[in-house]
Amino acid sequence: MPELPEVETVRRTLAPRLAGRRVQAVAVAAADAVGRPAGDPEALARGLRGLVFLPPGRRGKYLFLPLAEGAGGPPRRVLVVHLRMTGRLQVCPGGQPPEPHTHVRLALDDGRELRFRDVRRFGRLYLFRAHELGRLLAEACGIPAAAAGAGEDGGRLPADAPPGLRQLGPEPFAPEAEEALAAALARRRAPVKAVLLDQRVLAGVGNIYADEALHRAGIHPATPAAALGRSQARDLLAALRQVLAEAVAAGGTSVRDYVDGQGRPGAMQERLRVYGRAGRPCPACGTPVAKATVAGRGSHFCPRCQPPP
DNA sequence: ATAGCGCCCTGGTGGC
């Protein structure tokens, strides 16, 4: 399940294969994979054809693929991709028949193809004009908003942009993440796990790393958010940053479908302490890992290291 | 505003 570390790994592996490549043709096999403009796959083709990829960026679980008229030019369009559960974005050799569940193919000028595959069809591609993204493009790709043609106010997203994109909280590694998490925890009565999964609070955390961070911080996932003190909020963010950094270094977690931009699995699944390990011993104390539904999600925790509230 | 829940979608799995 691509979360921040997996999307970041896809970004990194895609970067050298994509940057500088010109889009020669676009083939959409499943129209519903195109979230914007919705129901108009031909517009996606028209918007991308002939443009050259700039280095890709990331914001939360969204991958940003900016394109320009020519290499090094200002970004004109941005292909924003959310992989959801089972989406894959890979650069493949061209001339081969597409694998099953290949929904979109971009033919590149080096003979290869950027392919979007998604067994469960939750993932989406969104095409924007660069200026429509404003501040987000700057945050994701390090491109100054001015170069993207954004207005002074950073620009407001178009009405047909995915709602989640307009409300993204700070990146967990951003300095403002500490205040954002502490404030959200203090304000909300929902289980702490629900707050961690809320992309408006912090961007990029999903089920795996929420469970792992809570375990490392010794906090039970069902603990009411507001019951945590300021120092526990700091501990939780420190644990989250630690596990995310470890996961990025390991190339992400491959429990089911996830592979990077070259089709290679990650190695973080070998280092997980609780996620997917129900019934097996907690690496810290040996107590069998428990599993329960919290915030509507399967949640893994150690009953001893993470005492219930 | 917030919390909770059902829905989407398909393949893998576990039970019988």
Next chain:
DNA sequence: TGCCACCAGGGCGCTA
């Protein structure tokens, strides 16, 4: 062996 109910879950829309 075969069948099928069930599970995985991010985001979103709906309800209370």
